[in-house]
Amino acid sequence: METRTALVTGAAQGLGQEFAVALAGRGYRVAGLDLVPQRETAGRILDYLELVADVTDEEAVRAELERVVDQFGTLHVVVNNAGVYPSKPFEETTAEDWRRVMRVNLEAPFLVTQAALPYLKAAGWGRVVNIASAAVFTAPPTMVPYVASKMGLIGFTRALAAALAPHGITVNAIAPTMVRTATAERTVGADGGFASVRAGQAVDRTQEPADLVSTLLYVVDEGSGFLTGQTLNVSGGSAYL
Numbered sequence: 001m002e003t004r005t006a007l008v009t010g011a012a013q014g015l016g017q018e019f020a021v022a023l024a025g026r027g028y029r030v031a032g033l034d035l036v037p038q039r040e041t042a043g044r045i046l047d048y049l050e051l052v053a054d055v056t057d058e059e060a061v062r063a064e065l066e067r068v069v070d071q072f073g074t075l076h077v078v079v080n081n082a083g084v085y086p087s088k089p090f091e092e093t094t095a096e097d098w099r100r101v102m103r104v105n106l107e108a109p110f111l112v113t114q115a116a117l118p119y120l121k122a123a124g125w126g127r128v129v130n131i132a133s134a135a136v137f138t139a140p141p142t143m144v145p146y147v148a149s150k151m152g153l154i155g156f157t158r159a160l161a162a163a164l165a166p167h168g169i170t171v172n173a174i175a176p177t178m179v180r181t182a183t184a185e186r187t188v189g190a191d192g193g194f195a196s197v198r199a200g201q202a203v204d205r206t207q208e209p210a211d212l213v214s215t216l217l218y219v220v221d222e223g224s225g226f227l228t229g230q231t232l233n234v235s236g237g238s239a240y241l
C-alpha cells in the first residue's frame, strides 16, 4: 500500500498532537496546521510538516494545503480537530463570542475539507474525521455556542458523508467527553469540572487524549470504508445517543 498522508488541524498540543503522533506511528506522513508553531509535536514525529495558519482564513488554508501536496505528493486523511470551548453564562455571551466559536468549530472544518477535496478525490480514497463533543448530549448550560457548533459539525458530518461517498471518501465524527488537556484543565476543568463529569460516567476516571487514539485509527482504517456519517461517542458511558 502506498504511504498515506494525513493533515491534523490544531496539532500543536492536546488531542491534535496525540492524533498526529498516532497517525505517524501508523506510518502516515503527517502535516499539522495550527495558529501557533508546533515544536513539541515536531519533536515527536520524524518528517513532520508544520503549517502555521488560522483555520478560519480561507486563503491561508488553501495555500497551506498546497504546501502539503507539494511536500508529500498526496493527501488522504483530514482530521478537523482545531476547536475552542469557552465557558460563559448565556446572558453574558456576545454575538462576537458566538461568531468566533462558530467560525473555528464549524466553518473551519468546511473550509479545510473543501480545500482538501481535490486532493482526496485525486487519491480516490479519503477519510475526513471531525472532532465533535459529548457536550452535544450533556448540553452544559454555560456552553451554548459550543454545543450548537458541535451539533452543527455532526450535521455537517452526516450530509458530507452522503456528498463524498461517490469519491470513496468517508466522513465521521468522534465525540469525546471532557479530556485532560492543558486547555481543558485551565478552563472547563477548573473548579471541579473533571470530577463532576467523571461522576456522570460509567468509567470512573478522567478521559486522557490517548483514550481517543484507537477510535481515530479505526475510523481511518482501510477496512472502515462502510463506516460513514456516524458520530462515535467515546465518553466513558456518560452520554447516550
Ligand SMILES: NC(=O)c1ccc[n+]([C@@H]2O[C@H](COP(=O)([O-])OP(=O)(O)OC[C@H]3O[C@@H](n4cnc5c(N)ncnc54)[C@H](O)[C@@H]3O)[C@@H](O)[C@H]2O)c1
Pocket (backbone or CB within 6 Å): 009, 010, 011, 012, 013, 014, 015, 016, 033, 034, 035, 036, 053, 054, 055, 056, 081, 082, 083, 084, 085, 104, 131, 132, 133, 134, 175, 176, 177, 178, 179, 180, 181, 182, 183, 184
Ligand atoms: N479537551 C476536552 O475536554 C474536549 C472534549 C470534547 C471535545 N474536544 C474537542 O477536541 C478538540 C481539541 O481539544 P483540546 O482540548 O485538545 O484543545 P487545545 O486547546 O489543547 O488544542 C486546540 C489547538 O487548536 C488550535 N487552534 C485553535 N483555534 C485555531 C485556529 N483558529 N486556527 C488554527 N488552530 C487553532 C490551538 O492553537 C490549539 O493548539 C476541540 O475541537 C475540542 O472542542 C475537547
